[in-house]
Amino acid sequence: MDAIRKVLFPTKFEDLSFRCLERLLPLKTAGLEEVILLFVVDRDEVAYNLFRGFDKKLADQLREEARIRFEDWEKRLVEEGIRARHRIEVGSPEGKILELGCEEEVDLVVAGRQHAHVADTVYLGGTTMAVLRRSAVPVLVCKHTGEGACDLPGANVFERVLLATDFSPDSERALGFVRALAPAAKAVDVVHVITERDFRRSPPDAIAEAEAEAKERMEAICQDLRGLGLEADPHLLAGHTAEAVLQAAQDYHSTLIVMGTKGRHGIREMWVGSASHRVAELAPTPVVLVPLVRDECYV
């Protein structure tokens, strides 16, 4: 990935406001050319009505409402120098987001949901989590916490990026995403976590060796990023991966977390979730999860 040219912005209007979209504008410097706005009329809301069958009247009304709103948004995006168009589809929101992400060959899908929990933890909706698990395209999870407020902080969401890496192929792809983001960013904190499991399973010598190797590899990544004009610092962390990454994001005042993800992980994933998904779910800051490249985009 050399630039972030095309973004898919699905919205239910109450979840992701135009203000969130505006916060993505710094991506212009990273090559953003076009935004595709998407509204999905949930089939369960308009179809399979015992007496009405497909409720065309309601579907048309929802379509029209979305069109009017989108046309206003498009006008404002064009004024910012970004091409914009919209798509309004009937179907399952999760499926349509994934399908159109692939069909439109976008570089980034924006997903998110406003849902503040009583314990001040922000949880994601089912659609967003499903998109995160299945997407072949990087997904930016944008969250709100306050009433009507978008929680993408500051003027530039992409200013201070935290790149969490385990040096796996999906982390490599996440690094590629950060490289593409470089023109819009200022600094990157590269973190690697030596996990509790590593400590439990490996002898002290092996841990020391892994520590040295991680430092070396993180430094290489930082060198690479510095070459793109970014400030870059390596940080070696220890503990539970998701918790360590979340703590680091807080400590280094990160505006965005970028991680690789392998996508679905079988039965285990269903019960405990991957570290990247946990970070996406719990981080108060926006998170980009970058999946592995695969043969078939929409599966």
Added chain:
Amino acid sequence: MDKRPLGRLLAAVALGTLFATTAWASGGGEGGAGLGSELALYWGIPFLGILLSIALFPLLAPRFWHHHFGKVSAFWALALAVPFLIAYRGEALHQIIEIYLADYVPFIILLWSLYTVAGGILVTGSLAGTPLVNLLLLVVGTAIASWVGTTGAAMLLIRPFLRANAWRKRRTYQVVFFIFLVCNVGGALTPLGDPPLFLGFLHGVPFFWTFKILPPMLLVSAVLLAVFFLMDWYYYRKEEGRPPAPDGSKLRIEGGHNLLFLAGVVAGVLLSGVLHTRLGTVNLLGVTLSVAGVGRDVLLVVMGGLSLRTTKRAIRERNEFTWFPIVEVAYLFAGIFVTMIPVLEILKAGTQGHLAFLIEAVKEPLHYFWVTGGLSSFLDNAPTYLVFLNTALGNFFPGVPERQAILNLIQHQEIYLEAVAAGAVFMGANTYIGNAPNFMVRSIAEEAGVEMPSFFGYILKYSLVFLVPTFVLVTLVFFR
């Protein structure tokens, strides 16, 4: 909508068991014989209430119904269960547990597994919508409906059928005949085909007995297919255009491995019938269940689970698969099954019960055919089937244990069971609400741009014109 439909479905399935076990803990233990002869007619009010709610709420308050049908179902279930438990304690408790464990759970598991497995099979590519191709699609749909369920067959074939005819100007009658044949008549041959027949199977009707409905089913199918072909031929000749040139996309099946799971479901149901008495029984919460039946349910859950696990979600999404219809069925039947307990008991008591007037009025096979069918058109055909099966049992074998009474009925008065089964299955086609796949196909067709008739338009322009005369013919030939 709820974003965890599977969870909601499982919760709905569990609702019955939970309700029953909770009630078990609080109920008394006294037994009672001849409950059906004691029960007054007003015990049937919740059953009538839930059936009328299903019939009227979607018409009068569609959006309320769309979001609150579960609460309405729970209301009627409680309206029966609470006073019933207070009045009849142990006996009522046993009846409630039994209907959930022996009827509701297997019933929902079968529907869920067929729906899940069939929903994982996607037929892609396009056919030319000529009269011959359309006829072939309807014949195939009618033939497979008894093996994959009417819902499964309809979901599998409606999209290829609509795609094939996308270029045609008049498509309404095509979809209506699809509803007649694939969504209803085709399901008459096995307990897998249509829910009422599976309920009959659970109550002791042998798996292959339903083949007895083959002659009337062939007659109805032949008449409807012939009429369809003539109409389609007539309108095809009037079309200005011709089928678009093939776009090179061959007819292809994605998720074809689900056919194996489908075979597993068929084998499970079939084997449970064959092995019903051979593997013994197990007692659960005071209800005697056959080991073969429990094994069948486990196998069906495994088949559905494997389908979910091994089928790409994109296939289901491109199939426009949604859990909503099956969740709706699960919620509504959780209410229907409990509320129909007193009605079934009264009917089983025959002329000793308070529905003696019904039993005395419904005497001849043609009565059973038309009354079962007429009510199946507007109420759900599964409970209607059970009501009139029990009417026949009360009429001929009052007081005889149900399984024995059914075998007696088959041995001595088989035509009555044929009339009930044929009426429930065939006449589900009379309205959009007669059988679940009817309104699903209508919805899918409308979404694809086909102008479908309104609820009453369907009855007046199609059911009364094509179906009712065919059923009169069936009556004259088979049920006179």
